[in-house]
Amino acid sequence: MRYEAPDTLEGAVALLSGAPGEARILAGGTDLLVQMRADVVEPALIVDIKKIKETRAVAEEKGGWRIGAAVTGSELKEHPRLKQVWPGVIEAANLIGSTQVQGRATMGGNLCNGSPAADSVPALIAAGAVATLAGPEGRRDLPVEDVMLGPRKLALKKGEFVVSFLLPPRPPRSSDAYLRFIPRTEMDIAVVGAGVSLIADAGGTITAARVSLGAVAARVLLVPAAAQAIVGSRLDRPAQDRLEAAARAACAPIDDKRGTIDFRVQVAGVLTRRAALIALDRARTA
Amino acid sequence: MAKHHIEATVNGDAMEFLCETEDTLLDVLRDTLQLTGSKEGCSSGDCGACSVMLNGRLVCSCLVLGCEVAGHRVDTIEGVAKGQALHPLQQKFLEHAALQCGICTPGFIVASKALLEKNPNPTDTEIRYWLAGNLCRCTGYDKIVTAVKDAAVALRKG
Numbered sequence: 001m002r003y004e005a006p007d008t009l010e011g012a013v014a015l016l017s018g019a020p021g022e023a024r025i026l027a028g029g030t031d032l033l034v035q036m037r038a039d040v041v042e043p044a045l046i047v048d049i050k051k052i053k054e055t056r057a058v059a060e061e062k063g064g065w066r067i068g069a070a071v072t073g074s075e076l077k078e079h080p081r082l083k084q085v086w087p088g089v090i091e092a093a094n095l096i097g098s099t100q101v102q103g104r105a106t107m108g109g110n111l112c113n114g115s116p117a118a119d120s121v122p123a124l125i126a127a128g129a130v131a132t133l134a135g136p137e138g139r140r141d142l143p144v145e146d147v148m149l150g151p152r153k154l155a156l157k158k159g160e161f162v163v164s165f166l167l168p169p170r171p172p173r174s175s176d177a178y179l180r181f182i183p184r185t186e187m188d189i190a191v192v193g194a195g196v197s198l199i200a201d202a203g204g205t206i207t208a209a210r211v212s213l214g215a216v217a218a219r220v221l222l223v224p225a226a227a228q229a230i231v232g233s234r235l236d237r238p239a240q241d242r243l244e245a246a247a248r249a250a251c252a253p254i255d256d257k258r259g260t261i262d263f264r265v266q267v268a269g270v271l272t273r274r275a276a277l278i279a280l281d282r283a284r285t286a
Numbered sequence: 287m288a289k290h291h292i293e294a295t296v297n298g299d300a301m302e303f304l305c306e307t308e309d310t311l312l313d314v315l316r317d318t319l320q321l322t323g324s325k326e327g328c329s330s331g332d333c334g335a336c337s338v339m340l341n342g343r344l345v346c347s348c349l350v351l352g353c354e355v356a357g358h359r360v361d362t363i364e365g366v367a368k369g370q371a372l373h374p375l376q377q378k379f380l381e382h383a384a385l386q387c388g389i390c391t392p393g394f395i396v397a398s399k400a401l402l403e404k405n406p407n408p409t410d411t412e413i414r415y416w417l418a419g420n421l422c423r424c425t426g427y428d429k430i431v432t433a434v435k436d437a438a439v440a441l442r443k444g
Binding site for chain 2: 001002003005026028029030033034036037038046048050072074097098099100101103104186187
């Protein structure tokens with residue numbers, strides 16, 4: 001097994017494009033090393049992207065925020081501004097694993113691990129985040145909801161990898177929230193995850209929204225019908241009911257040891273409503 | 287394929303070692319550098335027995351490759367005491383009998399030290415959340431939390 005740690009995007013792309021066998025990206029390693037230990041993956045090449053500056057940077061860009069794919073959960077939490085601007089995204093990223101895992105785990109890895117239950121992904125999709133990819137044909141941008149196709153299946157071409165995420169500018173009175181259900185208080189895999197991002201006007205009426213659900217389908221879902229259910233409302237009870245119904249209608253979950261289909265569909269409605277209420281509450285003071 | 291030749295700073299000392307790509311930092315610490323204080327519990331980042339500091343950040347050394355630490359700083363349980371003088375956390379773990387079989391203890395000490403450096407006066411809840419990634423199979427958690435709180439008092443007094 002070969003290990004390379006290039007310090008340029010071009011170097012990483014060349015390695016990934018030229019690799020004869022399976023190549024894997026190493027960012028925080030909290031999924032990759034576990035899968036290697038369990039013999040789930042046996043890459044011929046590991047490309048550590050942490051020496052590439054862009055993957056490790058957090059910076060304002062075009063009024064929004066660009067976050068490197070290899071920035072860790074701890075670094076996101078400690079950032080002086082992100083938590084105020086994107087509380088839902090940061091709390092979602094910080095729900096992943098223990099303190100030790102937070103010291104290594106990244107949003108790029110969380111997305112590219114290709115799990116429908118990834119916690120940061122519904123929050124990023126709700127936020128309208130765009131992933132910037134580098135590949136043999138240069139860079140391209142892909143909305144986060146289009147990166148994952150199904151469990152362990154990504155829309156990335158050979159030689160491509162996620163360099164960073166761009167979170168859009170935030171107007172006044174906008175905010176987001178992410179909630180998940182797990183059967184214990186900490187450190188578990190989401191049975192359902194719900195991310196909501198919204199913008200309100202001065203009267204508290206929602207003018208724009210995005211809703212995303214995790215762990216209720218083969219990929220993390222963007223649910224436009226759920227967003228439409230609350231735009232134009234002040235999230236009064238009828239709007240909440242429409243939101244819950246739209247969220248549930250979008251679910252196509254599996255039965256597994258963590259939750260049944262019925263349970264997941266039920267909880268998806270509840271969590272979406274609660275996340276929307278938190279996001280609106282935050283937006284009033286944002 | 288040839289082994290990787292890695293130079294890193296371990297507990298303040300410049301060290302070099304050879305490792306295979308698949309060797310974890312924990313493998314290197316225990317089997318190559320003979321620093322066996324860091325323990326192997328699960329090898330999947332769930333138990334925290336292998337906790338070390340990597341560039342001042344608490345991590346599980348079983349989830350880091352040895353070749354990743356080239357040029358970086360690693361601090362292990364072996365560097366916590368100064369010579370024969372125990373760190374207040376080690377002293378308080380002894381006084382409060384905050385260990386039973388002892389396998390989880392190095393990880394708890396390293397993780398608690400990281401907490402107290404960030405937060406010198408943590409609440410019980412903050413201690414329990416911070417240490418949630420350190421498992422004690424003997425389930426001696428109450429004494430561990432008490433020892434950490436007492437060590438925090440000792441450290442604040444200086």
